[in-house]
Amino acid sequence: MTTETLIWLIPLPPILAFFLIVLFTNRNKALSHTIAVGAAFLSWLGGMIVFARAIGAPELGREPFASSINWIPTADTWLKIGVLIDPLSAAVLFFVAWTVLMIFLYSVGYHNFGQPKGDHDIAGLPPHGATIEEHGHKHTVPSIEPMYSRFFAFISLFAFGMFTLVVSDNLLTLFVGWEIMGLCSYLLIGFWYGKESARNAAIKAFMTTRIGDVFMLLGIVFIYSATGSLSYHDIFQPQVLHTLASVPTPIFGLSAAGLIGLLLFIGTIGKSAQFPLHVWLPDAMEGPTPVSAMIHAATMVSAGVYMVIRMFPLISLDPHTMTVIAVIGSFTALFAATIAVAQNDIKRVLAYSTISQLGYMIAALGVGAYVAAAFHLITHAFFKALLFLGSGSVIHGMEHGVLHTGDHNVDPQNMFNMGGLRKKMPITFWTFLIGGFALSGFPLLTAGFWSKDEIFTEAFGSGHIVVFVVLALAAFLTAFYTMRQITLTFLGKPRTPAAEHAQETRWTMTVPLIVLSVFAIGYGWVGIPEDFLGLHLNPSWFHEFVGSTLAVMPEAVPFSWIVLGTSLVVALGGLFFGWLVYRNVQSAAEDKLQIPVLKNKYYFDEIYDFLFVKPSYWFAETFVSQWMDKGLIDGILHLFGKVTTGIGSAVRNYVDLLIINRTVGDGTAHITQWAGRNLRPIQSGRIQQYMLASLIILLAIAGLLFYVLVRV
């Protein structure tokens, strides 16, 4: 099979799985998950073969695997759908295929496959546990998810969207995948739709990202009208780029390239949850944990960053746009990290951490560090998927404890209810530790160190000192909150009976953790810079490979001891302080960092509600609907109606009835009647009288004739 055909086939198994499950197998849970996991495996297999061939291909950057077919006819040409594997998409495909497969596998265990049906479980709510009888006494165990098959259908559809986006060779198919994921995000965040909070979170996520999407769509429309094509290959032609960079637009003095870049970037702000559209992501944690891992850590939010990396040759043309990107990215990185410090829900910490880490990638792009952004994108996907799945495993273990103790007031997601889990759940602990250290950038060993270090080096080396300092501060906070999380969750002693009875999860959940932790360490080593520590190592494979996507291979920035020193200090310092401060904390009340403004996420939800949501309602309800439509337009109509009836009755009363009816109509009748009454005596019936009358008339006529004739 040619590589091109194979690439076409990669996204297909999940969509087939979606339809198979929805149409045929939704009543059979085992069959449904077999189909879904099998499809993910096939996509993975295809992805790995393509990846292997991509590595083996000489000059892949210049001659990527590509093929396309016509899809929507437009004025003069066709909008095409097509596939493309160049070094960038090959690298992205690699991590997407791995994380998707692992998350699918994990979901089987997470949704309690093999467990009994719940006692009171209903579709739309998380399972509440089942009572079983064993050795003569009853106890409660976790129960299987009632909408098990539906979950696998949705997540398969999601995987289809992500694979489509990655292998796409143009912005249109990318947008298709992008929107499918947005939809799946809605469906999966609101998966437990019986919960009010889940329904609201789903809508919030969809709407917030949709705002970004609309700008992105305008950007796509703009590109199409400016270049007549949406394919990357056509847009990145040097003369096209040159034209776009030199055409001015009326907005902010940006060039066409700058404006397009900005519009597309707003799409990324929505999708990758950057400030100021970050508000949806923490709420999205309402969904099941595999969803959080897949959509809100490893793949969908990565799609936003991927798109900016993809469009980098265009976006980087305008320095203004680049500045905006750098500012938003670095600000988000720091701002989200400060919120993460004050969260107590194990998943919410990770959610804010994700926002912050995506900020790193965006900031890296803003300073022009193409390869570093891609590198961090990939390492982050691995270790953040690991962390989310780990947190899901922790929650699962805690839920087991909660069911065992029967105390349902214990929130299994609150870290202050945990403690000491390292002994109860050793695999989860060690893998979570690896993930956490990778996130913190623990030196030399972890992938996170290498990718973050490269961003620091690039920011410092290219002279963006402010970005460098902000990111370094954020890195300190990252290490700090990560260690806080690890300390509160795993170290010390159990703080609740539920934590005491927590239990390690099953192999379908732990195997993905182990696989992902291998990548969370090992993937960093493919990108060790050539002159690290001033040594002359092999050239960084990752840099050479992904860098060749661009027309001009980006220069590697020279090694700097200042950067390395900073990197070490913030990572190790943050970890140390995190442990120091939280090792003896027993409850949320003792936590000094529970500052209201951080706890309440800087009140963004409230501010947006006040600034946008309420005014929109007012505008729609009071202004447009009541005032304009019912008041003005219908008012004019009813006025016409009144005027018409007014004219009608005026005409009726004053013209019709008075003049025509009474005067003319009735008047004629009256006159006729009067005349008849008065002429009646003539009709006497006497012949003589008639004869006399005839004679008189005859004489009169004769006289008249005589008079006329004689005179003339």
Next chain:
Amino acid sequence: MTFPVLSVIVFTPLTAALIILMIPAQRKTEARGVALAAATFALLLSLWVYIQYLTQHLTGYQFVEKYDWLPMLGISLHFGVDGISAPLVLLTGVVMFTGVLISWGDNNPHVMAGIQDRPREFFAFLFILASGVFGVFASLDLFMLFFFYEIAVFPMYLLIVIWGWIQTREYAAMKLTLYLFIGSVVALVGALAMYWVAGRNTGVYTFDMLQLEKAGFSASFQNLWFLPVFFGFAVLGGIWPFHNWSPDGHVAAPTAVSMFHAGVLMKLGAFAALRVGIMLLPEGAKHWSWVIMLCAGVAVVYGAFIAFVQTDLKYMIGFSSVSHMGLVMLGLSTLDKNGLTGAGVQMFSHGVMTALFFAVTGMIYDRSHTRQIPELGGMNKVMPFAAIGFIIGGLVSMGMPGFSGFIAEFPIFLGVWQSQWLVAVIASISIIITAAYIMMNIRKVFFGKMPEKLEGHMTDVTVLDKVAITTLCVLMIGIGIFPSVMVPMVQTGVQHILTLLGGA
């Protein structure tokens, strides 16, 4: 002689209406059976026409038939379809077919869905209306176009007044009828002006639109008459600020009539505005396109905002129709290949989508006796099939890729961006608002908690309802995934318009 397929399509419903009226009133099933048979027949024929047009890569006016009717006045029965009207003929067939299916209903005394009161007369009036609609789409004679146009509008009044929602039906029916008749009278005056002037110019007095296209009206004549003609018809297309009859009418009408009304009748207005306004008076169109763009741009955002705050499901859909028909008008106003193509596809896509919306709403209303969104909830559990249908309609409505809405809206935005980027930006607000109200309503109506008073009183939709929903969904998804089944065809029609516009 070839088979006169268009005449058969146009007169099938009328004939069926007469047959139905001859069936005794108490034999409801027979009346329905004849209606379904006739609707199926018309659907198959219109599908045949569509497929022929598509697979043989036809262009221009096809399946043309011409019979002299009043030769001394230049009036003839002249039928033919082009790339724009063929999809609309199919749309009418589809809406007619599904409308009959969902009106069949469920005569279970606990449910009483569909039309149970005098179905014989109902179908007869509905079919007279359908003949009128087919006639407008197929007519190439201006006089006959008006003739069928009035036939399409008139039964609407009766259908709403007799079978409509008791609270507003008289008001709504009167409002609708007056709006539409006033609009058509204004347009008729314009048409007569064209008839006389063309006759004076060429010496041949005719209503044949193919002749009128070549009549060579002067620019000042066109500039004078374009707006009356365009707006006269566009009233039926729900153009702002003459849209207000439409949501009221939708709400008051019984389900199948709402489907016809929003699904097909509004297209009639847009189509006639295009055919008579833009195609016969191209210079006027160029001169005044900014006015249409303005009104359409307002309609798109305005309708979306109002739909956003409606608590009545039907009003919500009604105003969303105003917004989506605004997109059609916006596409027309660009006078550009992408914009016009998008408008053509959007007419079809919106017709199918809104028919689906009204169908599902009707199913819910018949069973719950309320359309108030706050009083509904949990429908997903009792009618999952209808829920999926409504969600698919919602996705089309918000322009999701992979559905017909995206295929239609994307070219419209391309066209609008090229002619006035600011209008595109403003119109794009509606994409967000639309997503908001669709999502919020789906959340509440289908996934929210079912109110206690509905608990136990709701039943699933019937098999016929499912057939109707499936038919409509298949079309929307089919076009979304394989746009080449419709877009190139619409483009052939658009090409002709562009020629009339002077190759612009």
